[in-house]
Amino acid sequence: MRSDVRVVVARYNEDVAWLEQTGLDYVVYDKGPDPVADARILPNIGREAHTYLTHIVREWDSLAPHTAFVQGDPFDHLDPDRATGPQDLAAMIIRCAERGVPFRGFAWFKLKCDGLGRPHDLNKPENEGRWAGWGKDIPVERVFRELFNAEPPAHYVARAPAGLFCVSAARVRTRPRAMYEHALRLIEDDPHDAENTGHAFERLWQLIFNGNTLWNKDTYA
Template identity: 65%
Template sequence: MADDVRVIVARYREDVSWLRELGYPFLIYDKSDDPFPGAVPLPNIGREAHTYLTHIVREYDTLAPVTAFVQGDPFDHLSDHGRATVDDLRRIIADVADRGTPFKGLAWFRLKCDGLGRPHDLRKPENRGRWAGWGRDIPVAEIFGHLFQAEPPVQFIARAATGNFCVTRERIRTRPRAFYEYALSLVLADPQDENNTGHAFERLWQLIFNGNAAWNRDRYPGTEA
């Protein structure tokens, strides 16, 4: 049902008028110099990871049964048949809610990488200047180690590499609020993403929300299985 879903939008300057057609309650966090009416302003730091973690920390106790975390223009990566529509996104979210799927990346593809985020496009000459961390690897294994104090896998399979995904309230709460506060602190320590911390989170969302509470216990001894 629509009331079971809330859409959280990380906006910069995108046209988000499509949200009115989507049919779900939404909240926009705006990082632009031209804020969307009614949006919650945030500083333009930390990529969408900063937005999503800020929302979880602030609303941990009042989360919707299902939250769809999306960028201001999520439609280029939802389908392998070209740019998706609002109807496509609505159907995907409805399917997740109806099935009770704990976590689902909304991109049509999965991305495989090693602990340095390779292969990646942060060294392509045509992308020079697009990101502060251009030319550097992505610290996927390093951020994994900070978050979980566990041995990182040799290969990561990112199911939400575009930064668009749905996750249930129960799956978010598998980890305590303090976990997300700590995760947010990692993003805040790299505000312009010069070290590609935000890019690392794009490759880790499926692990953050995988329900493995055992990874929390060393840092958060009160965590329940």
């Protein structure tokens, strides 16, 4: 088994048997009512961002050279021309490691939005009740200001929608551990994502991992 990559899975109730087909080292963080064997149990809060940030903070000194962060069932969001199953996903992850790619999103699409996450579908009548933050905007700019010492852009291009991406440990560590701890507190303060805090991270992963150390704050309250 490769030692240079690890797959981190945010599971609720999905069938994650596909992980064995990747041939890669993996860890499952489980928030569901029926956790799988050997999973690390977390409270069901904060969407997948809570899972990913928890892993980074807890494993800071032992991160794999490349970590792929994925949801329990990632395949509907992958490019059908390049990745249709577990082995295809594994090949994408391995390419990132072998080519030294610092960050790559795996979804077949990208999202463009403003500082309120617009356009979004959190106010569509047919989606009422699907999310605690239904009917509200996504606080992309607010979270940006919490994380970075920089002026927020007018528009954001989310290159890792659906929370599917691979990032190198070196790129993770271009930000201080304190930033990730602060990010985790932001999510824990909105545990049911009623204000869409966790949702905002989906629009910000590419900036969190862009390697621009000039954006780092001296301290994180």
